[in-house]
Amino acid sequence: MATTTQLRRAVASSFLGSVIEYYDFLLYATASAVVFNKVFFSSLDPLVGTIASFGTFATGYLARPLGGVLFGHFGDLLGRKKMLVLTMSLMGVASFLIGLLPTYAAAGWLAPAGLVLLRVVQGISVGGEWGGAVLMSAEHATSRRGLWASFTNAGAPCGMVLSTAALTGTAALVGEQAFLSWGWRVPFLLSLALLAVGLFVRMKVEETPVFAAERKRTSAPLVDVLRNHPRTLLLGVGVGLSAFVAQSTLTTFVLAYGVQVGNSRQSILNALTVSSALAVIGILAWSAASDRLGRRPVVLGGAVVMAAFGFVLFPLVDNGYVLIALVLGQALIHPMMYGPLAALYSELFNTGSRYTGASLGYQLAGLGAGLAPLLFAQVQASAGTKAIPFILAAFCVLTVVCTVALHETSRTSLTEDRNAERAAGQLAG
Secondary structure, X not given: OHHHHHHHHHHHHHHHHHHHHHHHHHXXXXXXXXXXXXXXXXXXXXXXXXXXXXXXXXXXXXXXXXXXXXXXXXXXXXXXXXXXXXXXXXXXXXXXXXXXXXXXXXXXXXXXXXXXXXXXXXHHHHHHXXXXXXXXXXXXXXXXXXXXXXXXXXXXXXXXXXXXXXXXXXXXXXXXXXXXXXXXXXHHHOHHHHHHHXXXXXXXXXXXXXXXXXXXXXXXXXXXXXXXXXXXXXXXHHHHHHHHHXXXXXXXXXXXXXXXXXXXXXXXHHHHHHHHHHHHHHHHHHHHHHHHHOHHHHHHHHHHHHHHHHHHHHHHHHOOOHHXXXXXXXXXXXXXHHOOHXXXXXXXXXXXXXXXXXXXXXXXXXXXXXXXXHHHHHHXXXXXOOOHHHHHHHHHXXXXXXXXXXXXXXXXXXXXXXXHHHHHHOOOO
């Protein structure tokens, strides 16, 4: 009974923590597409301002691997729970401070500089949060690890729902002019309230039994990962990369692009809210399927279908079918690629370096989400959107190759390090 209770608490804590972290992190993503180019880069040409806004958005993703290494190191040495309390606190404070930043008109270059600094803090925080949250669920689970671990990933679209709803609701209440003047700050300031709720839940969860039972703790988890599991790490990055490129294409880039081609901002935000809510169900369902079918078949299927879907995505948006495009892409196809990653990354590494290895692999793959909108905005500026589906398909092909190269991990025991080492890096037979 105690084990079941702790599993439920761990899963609830991981889900809620992920919701809060990604509310803050993705709130910035939405704001970078619709607000920050006008508030912090108002002196630039509109298209250049959008690229600059996406550039600050990307800095958060560039900082995520640093957070994964930093918190992963201490999480492997001191425990998962302690690091998760720190990451949540760091994110909440950084997001609150973004809501207090002066605009470019008021403070000049100090405003975007402060924005970049706080975005880096956000990136470090979410970089450390994901690995610990996944392991809190995965290492408490005795069965159906794919499902339980995926609640952390399901928190991301749920955070998107809350962040989009917060911006949309504020804009509707105060009007366009007031929204650009001060209304956009309200959702960021609400971060402190979410932080209080999240910390209350997180403090009730015990350390994972897998970590507590581990006796062979290395003093340098990062060195262990890089020296003993470099191939595993690289293949893991390749498996997850296209999921992140697709994620930011379907959310951040499509949001900005859809407005440019004549769709109303409100209709796109509504479609994003609906598809994000449905994505929670998709992630849990496909992750549960990966417990039965295996991680590889589900991820492979998603990558192949996403490669094809990229060629119909922009025609759908161009013709006003944004809701259909986002529901198909974000709620149905993308969860196949993304949902099983939580369990898969936790199954690739030994207990003594699992926090570091899982975090680093996931966050390096996550660079795709930060850089894709910036890359696609530049491609669009020079050649339109025709090349973007080919770029997305190329990333999906990389995922297919790397997934085929990985051995199936779903039957790996997290308490038997030889299994984790064997399951991760071998070629499929």
